[in-house]
Amino acid sequence: MPKRTPSTPWTKPAGAPVQGKVIPRPRRTAEVQSYLPELFRGMAITMRHFFKNTKEMMLGQKPDPVLEALNEGVTTICYPEEKRPYPERFRGLHRLTLRDDGSPRCVACLCCSTACPAQCIHIEAGEYAEGDKRRGYERFPKTFVIDELRCIFCGFCVEACPCDAIRMDTGIHATPYDSREQFIYRKDLLMEFTGRDGSRTSANPRHEPGDPSHPGLSREQNDH
Numbered sequence: 577m578p579k580r581t582p583s584t585p586w587t588k589p590a591g592a593p594v595q596g597k598v599i600p601r602p603r604r605t606a607e608v609q610s611y612l613p614e615l616f617r618g619m620a621i622t623m624r625h626f627f628k629n630t631k632e633m634m635l636g637q638k639p640d641p642v643l644e645a646l647n648e649g650v651t652t653i654c655y656p657e658e659k660r661p662y663p664e665r666f667r668g669l670h671r672l673t674l675r676d677d678g679s680p681r682c683v684a685c686l687c688c689s690t691a692c693p694a695q696c697i698h699i700e701a702g703e704y705a706e707g708d709k710r711r712g713y714e715r716f717p718k719t720f721v722i723d724e725l726r727c728i729f730c731g732f733c734v735e736a737c738p739c740d741a742i743r744m745d746t747g748i749h750a751t752p753y754d755s756r757e758q759f760i761y762r763k764d765l766l767m768e769f770t771g772r773d774g775s776r777t778s779a780n781p782r783h784e785p786g787d788p789s790h791p792g793l794s795r796e797q798n799d800h
């Protein structure tokens with residue numbers, strides 16, 4: 577055997593035993609080379625599924641892809657007419673919850689905008705009018721704006737709110753608008769949204785200043 581140097585390519589010695597399984601090279605017959613039989617075979621499978629699925633859809637035999645587990649058949653859904661149910665704790669678009677008199681529960685404390693990592697909440701606080709029992713205890717949001725395009729749906733604002741005034745339980749996901757302005761959700765719109773239960777309020781109790789149940793300081797009585 578000739579001596580091998582590092583530059584000599586390795587070749588299998590003649591007569592060396594064959595190891596492993598030998599796979600014969602496929603024969604390229606005219607049938608294989610023409611591709612036509614496989615083409616028609618593939619088309620037949622496609623058409624078989626097409627007619628089967630169409631028949632099931634027309635006769636109402638198609639299993640519900642949203643609610644039923646499917647092992648075969650059409651697993652896609654006709655979005656947006658059909659939607660998969662969102663999980664219970666899905667964080668959707670924000671809403672501002674209301675008090676019994678229809679005003680927002682928000683007291684413009686700015687906790688949510690401070691906690692927001694995307695800095696997409698803008699609030700301008702206003703003072704209640706002279707004589708309003710809430711004046712001096714709390715303020716109200718003159719302006720409350722959320723930039724839903726910048727929002728990362730982290731839910732920190734909901735966690736930070738001490739008044740249960742902002743929620744993300746609408747079950748609505750962000751809409752694919754085509755203009756920047758449409759992603760700016762203002763107070764009136766945020767107050768329009770309902771929770772998934774259809775409510776605009778919150779079941780958590782709210783004690784208004786002046787009510788006997790209000791836990792805050794009573795400055796008139798100066799008893800604290």
Ligand code: SF4
Binds near residue numbers: 696732
């Ligand atoms: S969900 Fe997160 S990012 Fe969006 S407004 Fe709330 S705190 Fe900001």
Ligand code: SF4
Binds near residue numbers: 699
């Ligand atoms: S929504 Fe809640 S946290 Fe945000 S300003 Fe209003 S009361 Fe404060």
